[in-house]
Amino acid sequence: MYSKAFAPEYQGVLGSALSVNSSYEEVLAKATEEQRESVLGYARAGLAVAEANRRLGRVADAERAWRDSYRAARRAGDSAAMAWALWSGGTLARQRGRLALARRWLSAAAECAERGSDRIARGYALAGLAETGRIQGDYAAVTELHEQLLAEARAHGEARHTVWALEGIAQMHRNTGSYDTALAMFEEAAEIARRAEDARGHAWALRGIADVLSVRGETERALELLTEAEAVCRGMRLESALAYNHKMRGNVLFRAGRYEEAREVYSGALEEFRAIGEPRGAALSRLGLVKSRARLGRSDAETAAELAELDETLQRIGLRHARAMLRDFRAELGGQAEAA
Template identity: 60%
Template sequence: MDDVHGKAFAPEYQGSLNGLSVNTSYEDVLLAARQREGSALRSGRKLELAQAKLAVAEACRRLGRLDEAESAWRDSYRSAKDCAALAAMSWALWSGGTLARQRGRLDLALRWLGWARELGRRAGEHLPYGYASAGIAETLRIRGDHHEARELHLDLLAEARERGECRHIVWALEGVAQLDRNTGDLSSAWERFAEAAQVASDGGDHRGHAWALRGQADVLSLRGRPEAALELLSEAERTCREMDLASALAYNRKMRGNVLFRAGRYADAAETYQDAREQFDAIGEPRGTALASLGSIKCRNKLQPDRSRTERELRSLLRSLSGYGLRQTERMVEQAIAELAEEPDPTAARTQTPDDTTTGTRETALSGGLCG
């Protein structure tokens, strides 16, 4: 962990908004961006309008106001196109691609992000190019294309280390750590999550730090340390609430459900999964909704075993995922159906996590959950 890196900054806040911090709450970002948007509209300055709309889009996306985010990024793109600002067009498409991924439309996300990367390349701007590339890597990982995702994450990590870009180092480390965790290499996953947490802390990236803590909590839980995991999740949750991170908070709650489930606290886990599901529903994030639903179904089956009911619920959940391209999530539900058919001994020592995707496990004290 001896990389030289600078403080985290937010290049998506541009023009007169570039004084906003990466840790500025999204309600405050939205207020500042709306004010700048009004000024740009009155003056007719297209680039300034594109920059303001980009900030509006990102704030709305993080706050879970997805329809507003959709309208804003498209307005940003049109304004940037009107003044032939390739870099601004790239940023707008990056925002649109990230929003598409959040909404579970992974093929569309890859299309927008691919165009964003190409425009960033043509503009000669490495930041939008890098952000788009990172978005592609994350989308591939979520879709289940692990080999391709790992190669891209590692390439981006090397570039980020060379440039000393704190947020990119953290993102790439967390992406590779998640892939390590999914293949059962918990030692490597822990090292990468821990480094991501340290780099984020040193660089003042509170959001990246919260995601890294979530990853560390997952590994601690897998190693049979639920109380330590819950403490890290509580620390990360405080950051999510302070920064209005709606999606990150919902995933934090979902992970808390995983930890409680692994610890055999099924009633507490069921309540937490339901809370997470309501949060995901509120922000229109189908992948998170599906993962929380999967956890809820497994909790009910533990509390009131009913194989027929559980199978019906799982198959209904699988059908609800059709058309999204969430292949990894579909595989998790299919795995749960297959495990149900095997009718494992309920007194078995190994507790199956609601969203276990680990294969080739090297450390199997407990099973795991996907850190989305």
């Protein structure tokens, strides 16, 4: 049995004043007020400021806030608060495509959480490390950690963390072709998130379900689910999640052969990712855009040149799975050229 989802990153009095679905403008207002109370209060409220700004795509403000939170926590001698600040910094680094730095901050967060005996902070830090490895496509290295964290979250009835772990494992199954398993796990995540009133987790799960249904050819149902998830993202102002939702819509349209629509959606998603300084999402949108333009008649030479440039970008960020998709498309284009 799972309890109602909660946001452990909203600490101290903010924990009772805010919910997992609070708007980020409300989070910023209450956290800014709380920062005036004490050094430790400043650290805890600074974490909320950092996370609200990160999710709104205000990366410079998020960077300043998590560092301020860490310094205040260190002055107060609170290892657990230091851990949460480092977790926020590591999550922001991953969002910005700086994956080596993300691993550094998240590893430090896990160590601080151990010293501070904060089980939840440790879990979130390890989850961040697992997600970083999954994003890179290093599934062999992080599958066991995902499974361990899922078991811990289930044992403690932590809905939000259970949803995260289910979605991460489902994504790996989806990317390796185990569609039935992926779909079942995304659907379980969606149901747990719905019952726990975790709107953000529910929106991400719907995106995953839509992805798998699209692969199976259920285009219209996939688009309906993405529209439902988009409403949540807009309502909560989840800028990054909204951009990824649009990128997935492009994927669905591309698979359905609706290349002009896909091109338009990928173009919009690319601008959204650039606006919030998220290079991973921008690179993935560019890949979709290149593929759409190729299907719409762009020359092989222009397509090959952009794929080569994009491959370097993906390699620099460390996105192995995306590079594999790029290589597959390049081989497909080569085969078509030979057939012609």
